[in-house]
Amino acid sequence: MKQHIFLASPHMSEEGYEQQYIKEAFDTNWIAPLGKNVTEFENEMCEKLGAKKAVALSAGTAAIHMALKACGVGRDDIVFCQSLTFSATANPITYEGAVPVFIDSEEETWNMSPAALEQAFEKYEGLGKKPKAVLVVHLYGLCAKIEEIASVCKKHGAVLIEDAAESLGTTYKGKYTGTFGDYGIISFNGNKIITSSGGGMLLFNTEDAAEKAAKVLFWATQAREQARWYQHKEIGYNYRMSNIVAGIGRGQLRVLERRVEKKREIYKYYREHIGNLPGISLMPLREESRSNCWLTAIQVADEAGVKPLDIMKALEADDIESRPVWKPMHLQPVFHDCDFVSEIENLHIVDEEMGADNSIAGTLFRRGVCMPSDTKMTKEDMERVCGVVRKLWEREDV
Numbered sequence: 001m002k003q004h005i006f007l008a009s010p011h012m013s014e015e016g017y018e019q020q021y022i023k024e025a026f027d028t029n030w031i032a033p034l035g036k037n038v039t040e041f042e043n044e045m046c047e048k049l050g051a052k053k054a055v056a057l058s059a060g061t062a063a064i065h066m067a068l069k070a071c072g073v074g075r076d077d078i079v080f081c082q083s084l085t086f087s088a089t090a091n092p093i094t095y096e097g098a099v100p101v102f103i104d105s106e107e108e109t110w111n112m113s114p115a116a117l118e119q120a121f122e123k124y125e126g127l128g129k130k131p132k133a134v135l136v137v138h139l140y141g142l143c144a145k146i147e148e149i150a151s152v153c154k155k156h157g158a159v160l161i162e163d164a165a166e167s168l169g170t171t172y173k174g175k176y177t178g179t180f181g182d183y184g185i186i187s188f189n190g191n192k193i194i195t196s197s198g199g200g201m202l203l204f205n206t207e208d209a210a211e212k213a214a215k216v217l218f219w220a221t222q223a224r225e226q227a228r229w230y231q232h233k234e235i236g237y238n239y240r241m242s243n244i245v246a247g248i249g250r251g252q253l254r255v256l257e258r259r260v261e262k263k264r265e266i267y268k269y270y271r272e273h274i275g276n277l278p279g280i281s282l283m284p285l286r287e288e289s290r291s292n293c294w295l296t297a298i299q300v301a302d303e304a305g306v307k308p309l310d311i312m313k314a315l316e317a318d319d320i321e322s323r324p325v326w327k328p329m330h331l332q333p334v335f336h337d338c339d340f341v342s343e344i345e346n347l348h349i350v351d352e353e354m355g356a357d358n359s360i361a362g363t364l365f366r367r368g369v370c371m372p373s374d375t376k377m378t379k380e381d382m383e384r385v386c387g388v389v390r391k392l393w394e395r396e397d398v
Ligand SMILES: *Cc1c(COP(=O)(O)O)cnc(C)c1O
Pocket: 058, 059, 060, 061, 062, 085, 086, 088, 089, 137, 163, 165, 166, 186, 187, 188, 189, 198, 199, 200
């Protein structure tokens, strides 16, 4: 029997660090959404990444929500959001009654196009509207053009939030993603590069980081005023990370570099073993950036003769998990009424069935496959995956 190969599954430390931290929590009876593991996890993350402040939360989605609240995003405010991403990036914008405007990607980084972002500011300022925040994503661990995007934000007086949920460990010019924007968010969901079984963190990089972090902590713990009785002046949330979950996170953080190394090896293996098949290209790694290569995503050209779906089906038949590239938010029925800004003129649907258009994001979605990138994969597993893919091309050749 062949073993199932996962897309990306939890991979606890070889040393069992996670269980040591959990045991400590049990021994001291800190089985609560506070305790030493939570505080230390925040401190250790700040130290590792070079963030000013961090607040551990129940999910990356909660961290995005809190970041938006911290920048004062409220009803009818406009937030510019990368279209090519997971829905968790965009959903929290609506929690506060704000309005997302989606921005197209660029081919070079797959992430938000700085030129399209500039175009969006000009359009909305022309309408007399001033967007409050920009949400950029480092998709699959690929670093966005973060310096360019930061300077567009600065020019127009908007706050920059980096969704680094998929890019923990990715650096640009030696600096970690999540520390370039005013705020950065990380996720420890089960499929991310390190996991706490579920959880997230909000990073603060502004001058008033301590003050902002205190405010987020207040909202995330039910917005209780300092009083002898239960007094509330604002709506609160139950978003704090538990001490048990934080224990897993602390253990995982100690092996982050090891996981990045392995993910990068997986990327290189794919590049060497399927990267030269006609019509296949791998996601682009930027110079001056070290990607964590969370998932190796590929593009299959229309001329390849093999379709992305053929690859996914062939892998599935061999008990190997793969995934499509995220379907852009501007193509989602739930965001149907939202505006989308792209450098491409003449936007139109190219694939009716998928609902994909000719935007950059739409094309990356239509041609994309996320290859299994599980850090527990052996050389034999990777060879098995590549063998399935190569076979499809051999079939095409005859
Ligand atoms: C996973 C993910 C999130 C959400 O994180 P959760 O911890 O699952 O809430 C947000 N944005 C992106 C791009 C993600 O991949």
